[in-house]
Amino acid sequence: MTTERDDQPAGSASRRLPDLERRIADSLRNRADDVSPTPELWTRVESTVNANTRRTWILAAAGVTAAVAAVVIVPQLFESDSGPIVGEGPSETPTVVATDSERPTDGPVEPGPSETEDEGISADSILVTDGEDLFRMGGDGTRGDTLFDGDPADGRSIVSFSIRPGSTEAVLDAIVLFRDDDGSRFFHLRLFDGQASLTELPDQYQPGGPPLAEPPRPAFSPDGRHVAWVEMPDDEQAEGPTLRTIGWTDEGPGTGRPADDNASFTLTELPLQAYRVEDWFWNREQLETPGHLVLRAAGPIETLFVPIARQADGALILPIGGTTLLDGAVVDLAHTSCCGGLPIQHELQVGSDGTQDAEGLVWRIVSRYEDGAGETVVNLGATADPGLGWLDAIGERALAGHGSAMVLMEGNGEITVLNAPGGTGMWFGALIPPA
């Protein structure tokens, strides 16, 4: 295949080849020459592209309830005189076979960047809490099975959760943050063999410090080996808030290695206030190359990158310096990749300049492409609470919400507003990788 490729540079495989390589090249060429497209190929491309571009969502909402209101039809894309030229061939029907479920393996989990690519979103692809229950939801907003049926009388509410990387719809681990009058507690949600269980973490893995209005939202590391959160130190003279991390294995919290299970770091570059850990990114291939935590301040709308790295022995370190403050409007980031292209950065932004208007805080999702240009793709509307907005992404899909609305963005640009019946409005959700 030679179209649109650079001129053949030195080292090209087509130059003089040893015998085996030449035989391989000949074999590949001979076999490939026997392959011709069927007329159905163009038909399928045309119908898929037309379907993808015909839908534009326009939404209207009253109070906290959103509804799909209209579908805009885009003119036909293809003129008859520009139709394709395809070879003759038999018409064949593609087959689809379901993928196998696989349990995450021990050790670092490496979710493939395109693992979820092109798979239709299933009925159980989103984990959601309304503050009371934990349940799964389909890509069309249909509520699925309930994994935890909360009791409104017990005074507890679910604030957030973080799904362990490597989880799937069939085998899922997550850390769930509950809050009650006494403070915050972490629980381990496990879904395995169709059964969900919720187990309170041992005391040594629970958040410490004084109770805060903004509870310490946790996040898994990209390899699933650590969970991090930020808590306030008991010592009022401390130089900054405390970043705590615990170890995690396929069996749950705790590794038995004190350095992993009870690591804590003083964030001396940050003022003493509550932060939530929104995300944790790092370059898994380069040890000691800092990745970063995304922290959001509970008070003023501030989002920070805090460098974090892992040493060759697996221990975490926080390099000195390098903490950066994001653009004032950006409160969360997520990346999707689609179709082999460069990742697209999605930003959850609030207000035009982070200030509160008469209606409250206006949330929007901005997609930023490889050329740096940003485009508002979703306006989520307004809330009064700056702590509600969140953004998540896996593969080519992104999910975002702000307490009264939740939207799913597909790699092809399709946007679906998700609404589940009932609930307290404390919406929080995350995408579950398919099995």
Add this chain to the structure above:
Amino acid sequence: MALAVATRTSVDNDTSSFADVFNTHHRELLRLAWLLTGNEDLAEDVVADAFAKVYRPWKQGRVDNVGGYLRTAVVNRVNSGFRRLAVERREASKRASEPTQGSPEQDAADRDEVWQALRQLPIGQRTAIVLRYWDDLTEAQAAEVMGVSVGTVKSQTAKGLARIRHLLQKGGDA
């Protein structure tokens, strides 16, 4: 409270010319997908998906090298869906064991020992070899398409060649 979803408004490419993009690239992409999957139906699935995926960014003028983009999409799709493809291949293998009247092309493929050896390679090694020796890419170009390092392409290619050599020797074709 109003809630609205905006969509992209800029359209930089003439949509009708997407057929030209298809005409230019579909045949070679299908061959690439077929070499990687060994299955015509799946190859067409992969290529149809690749065109569907590229359409929106292409229409918005965000794709400079549409051929490269499509090639990468095909390779990614084959690699990401390989567990499913492996199941397909097992089914195809069962069907192949049944006596059938083969086409001349199929007969030639069956006699092609190098091709039969290639089909036994893990997908990473096969992808590296197809990109290097059929698509004629350099190691750096293949690495870019596969989304791996040049070193990985080198090692995958070397392992694939060694495996093919072994299989040919085992078959008495040293």
